[in-house]
Amino acid sequence: MIYMDGAPDNKKFLEDLNNGVNKFSDLSDGFSKVVSISHNDADGISCLHLMQNLLYKMNINYDYFIYNRSVSWEDYLKGILSKRSSNKIAFVFTDVGSNLMELIPIIKKREEEFFILDHHEVDSNLHRDEYPENLTFINPTIYGFDGLDHIAGATLSYLFAKKIKPQIIKQGWLTIIGIAGDSLKPMNELKSFNQEVYQELLNENIFEEKEGLILFGGMHDTVKNGLKYSILPFIKGLGGENEIKINSLLDKLQINPNKDFVKLNEIEIQKIQQEVQFNSIGRYALLHQKQGILKFAFEHALLLNILCFKNISAAVSIIQLNKITRYANEIYMDYVSDLAKNLRILSNELPRYETKKAIFIDVKGKIPPSNWSDTASFSTVNELLNPSKILLLGGLERKSQTIKLSIRCTRKYLRETNGIGVNKIISRIKKDLGGTGGGHKLAGGIRLSKASYKRLKENIDEYIQNSI
Ligand SMILES: [Mn+2]
Numbered sequence: 001m002i003y004m005d006g007a008p009d010n011k012k013f014l015e016d017l018n019n020g021v022n023k024f025s026d027l028s029d030g031f032s033k034v035v036s037i038s039h040n041d042a043d044g045i046s047c048l049h050l051m052q053n054l055l056y057k058m059n060i061n062y063d064y065f066i067y068n069r070s071v072s073w074e075d076y077l078k079g080i081l082s083k084r085s086s087n088k089i090a091f092v093f094t095d096v097g098s099n100l101m102e103l104i105p106i107i108k109k110r111e112e113e114f115f116i117l118d119h120h121e122v123d124s125n126l127h128r129d130e131y132p133e134n135l136t137f138i139n140p141t142i143y144g145f146d147g148l149d150h151i152a153g154a155t156l157s158y159l160f161a162k163k164i165k166p167q168i169i170k171q172g173w174l175t176i177i178g179i180a181g182d183s184l185k186p187m188n189e190l191k192s193f194n195q196e197v198y199q200e201l202l203n204e205n206i207f208e209e210k211e212g213l214i215l216f217g218g219m220h221d222t223v224k225n226g227l228k229y230s231i232l233p234f235i236k237g238l239g240g241e242n243e244i245k246i247n248s249l250l251d252k253l254q255i256n257p258n259k260d261f262v263k264l265n266e267i268e269i270q271k272i273q274q275e276v277q278f279n280s281i282g283r284y285a286l287l288h289q290k291q292g293i294l295k296f297a298f299e300h301a302l303l304l305n306i307l308c309f310k311n312i313s314a315a316v317s318i319i320q321l322n323k324i325t326r327y328a329n330e331i332y333m334d335y336v337s338d339l340a341k342n343l344r345i346l347s348n349e350l351p352r353y354e355t356k357k358a359i360f361i362d363v364k365g366k367i368p369p370s371n372w373s374d375t376a377s378f379s380t381v382n383e384l385l386n387p388s389k390i391l392l393l394g395g396l397e398r399k400s401q402t403i404k405l406s407i408r409c410t411r412k413y414l415r416e417t418n419g420i421g422v423n424k425i426i427s428r429i430k431k432d433l434g435g436t437g438g439g440h441k442l443a444g445g446i447r448l449s450k451a452s453y454k455r456l457k458e459n460i461d462e463y464i465q466n467s468i
Contacts, residue, residue, distance in 0.1 A: 008144035008192070020138045021163040024090075024115055031113075032088040033061045035080065039095035039153065040068040042181030042304035045315055046154040046174040047094035047117070053171045054161040066312055069445065070400075072436055073102040085111035087134075093118065095153030095178075098139055099438055100124040100131075108132045117156050119147035120440055121423045140193070147440050150192035154178020158197060172201040176285050177319070181301030184232060184381055186214050186282025198285075207297070208286040212262065213269045217302060217336050219261055219284065220293040224250060226261035227272075229336040231374075232298075233280050234382045236347065240340035249275065290322045293332065303328060306335045309370040335371070342367045342375045347384040353457065357464045359385055360457060364395025369404065376406035377443055387412040390425065390464055396450070402435075403453040407444050414441055420467060428467040429456060 028034075034055050038048040048064055055062040065080055090113040097103060097116035101124045107114050115136045122142055131137060140156065141147045158175040161168040179194050180187075187209065190198050202209055215230035224246045227238045238246055250257040253271045255264070264272070273279060285297035293299050303324070307315035310331055318328055345366065353360040367375055376393040379385060387410040394405035407422045414421050421441030429435065429446060433455060437446030448456060456463070 008140070008146075008150070010143075013140045013143040013145065016138050016143075017159060018163070020115060020117075020136045021160060023136055024092075024160075025164055027090065027113060028058060028060060030088060031060055031090050032086075033063060034090045034092055036062055036064040037067055037080075037091060037093045037096065038064065040066045040308040040312060040315075041095075042301035042308070043153040043178040044095040045304050045308065045319055046178035046181070047157040048316070049174050049319055050154060050157045050161050050168065050171055051092055051094055053174075054165055054168060057165045057167065066308075066316070067096050068308075069096075069437065070447075073099060074106060077106055081106075081110065081112075085109075087111040087113065089113075090115065092116075094157050095119070098122045098141075100126060100137070104132060104135070107135050110134065117153070117160055119145075119151050119153050119156055120438065121147060123423075123427055123438060145192065148182060148442055150194060152179045152182040152194055154182075155193050155197050159193065169201070169204055169206065172197070172204070172206040173287050173289070174319070176201060176207050176287070176297050177301045177304070180285060180297040181305060184216075184377070186280070187285050187297075188283040206288075208288060209283050210262070210286060211283045212281065213264065213272070214280040214282045214284060215261065216284075216298045217340075218299075220296045220299050221261055222258050223255060223261050223264060224257035227276075229340050231302075231336065231339055231343065231378045232381060233278055234340065234343045234347075234378060234384065235276055235278060236384075238276060240337070240342075240344035293324050293329070294318075294322065299332075302336075303332050305374065306331060338368070338371055339374060339378065342371055343378055343382070343384060346375060346379050354389070355461050358390045358392060358460045360460075361391070361393045362395045363393055369395075369397060372404070373406045373445065376408045380408040380410050380442070383410055383412070388416060389413070390422070390460075392456075392460070394445075397447070400447065402447045402449060404447050405445060405453075407439070407446065409442060411442070424467040425464055428463050432463070 036048055036051045038044040052062060067076060093116040096118060098118045098120040100122055113134050117138050119140060122139055140151050145151055154175045175197055183190060183194060201207060215226045216232035218226040218229035227235060228246055230239060247257045253275060255268050286295050287297060304315050304319060314328060350361055363372060372394050376391055380391055385391060391408045392405050397404045409421050422444040423439050423441055426437050426439060426444045426446050433448060433452035435446050435448040435452060438444055
């Protein structure tokens with residue numbers, strides 16, 4: 001059942017969670033190995049490490065894989081599932097696995113136990129009774145929780161793991177990274193389970209919290225770089241601009257451009273806010289054990305998101321380090337400077353194809369493919385384009401000769417459509433035009449053939465209209 005309106009059903013979700021925990025614990029003695037499959041983003045990597053910590057504490061052998069949605073589940077699992085089915089092996093999917101239309105037919109044929117802990121919206125309206133016996137599906141969105149606002153993948157994994165091994169609380173900083181990476185919000189704006197878990201971990205002193213001016217993306221840096229590289233909020237007129245422009249403003253305000261951003265005093269913060277007309281005082285999380293950029297939960301999560309595209313093994317390993325490597329630092333700096341520049345370009349000069357309900361932006365050749373997803377996300381989060389329209393940003397991917405699109409809408413859009421967002425539109429498109437993809441209400445992606453893309457452009461308003 002899907003609860004469109006009203007309060008989420010807390011009790012039912014917790015029942016599912018408890019049943020899942022009990023089943024996993026009961027069966028765990030019989031597992032010779034647990035294979036963990038997680039999503040290729042900061043939240044997914046955080047989930048992966050939470051699960052690995054749990055399995056280590058339970059003395060269970062484990063293996064892991066990362067899923068990036070570039071192939072269907074069938075093709076992906078073909079490479080992972082062994083020829084012979086075995087009930088001694090369990091699979092735990094975290095932050096992925098709600099494509100039940102694809103997964104259930106596969107799981108049905110297998111003897112392994114499958115546990116899916118996901119917060120993405122489910123693409124099937126099969127009743128629970130129709131799930132195969134060897135599938136345990138825990139997903140708070142089916143009880144009306146919002147996968148972005150209320151509960152991150154890492155929050156769900158944490159709740160699950162902590163019920164089995166309470167000591168997992170010490171690894172709660174992983175959850176903070178997952179929350180920061182998925183919520184894209186100052187920490188004082190968290191809700192529901194995200195907020196509860198955040199508060200619990202803060203009370204346990206698992207991380208530190210500070211209040212101040214929020215310039216996510218550049219908070220670990222100097223004042224001038226903070227303003228230049230901030231992507232949340234993106235500051236029009238300063239973001240992605242050249243240093244001379246930023247320095248001359250700071251000179252005028254009599255602020256040392258090379259001062260650490262977090263050392264700005266109240267008067268200096270006021271001066272900046274008045275000058276650039278933005279108000280973003282809020283709370284942010286700092287990780288005790290880490291240094292430099294890795295100390296800042298948001299920037300740490302962003303780094304993981306970047307590395308997931310550039311070098312997945314670096315992403316998996318850096319979350320365990322306390323100090324950033326030179327290699328990763330270079331990648332981060334290149335990335336945020338490009339992203340800030342892309343946001344500047346996107347808000348000013350890119351050609352677009354606009355319909356009543358949608359904006360298509362072909363960014364092929366203008367923005368590198370690894371930046372598409374985040375340019376799309378941050379342009380909608382910052383409302384750089386018409387917030388009442390769906391953004392479809394992307395282009396031809398040379399390797400696959402398919403069109404890869406990042407699809408986004410704003411929270412304002414969701415309020416106008418009573419919560420019918422991107423994932424529903426993607427389901428509607430897939431039904432008619434094929435392709436692979438999925439996502440949340442606010443964000444998702446799809447790959448289409450060139451022919452399908454052409455039809456999509458012609459009929460987009462209809463697809464959006466009928467995406468219920
Ligand atoms: Mn997630």
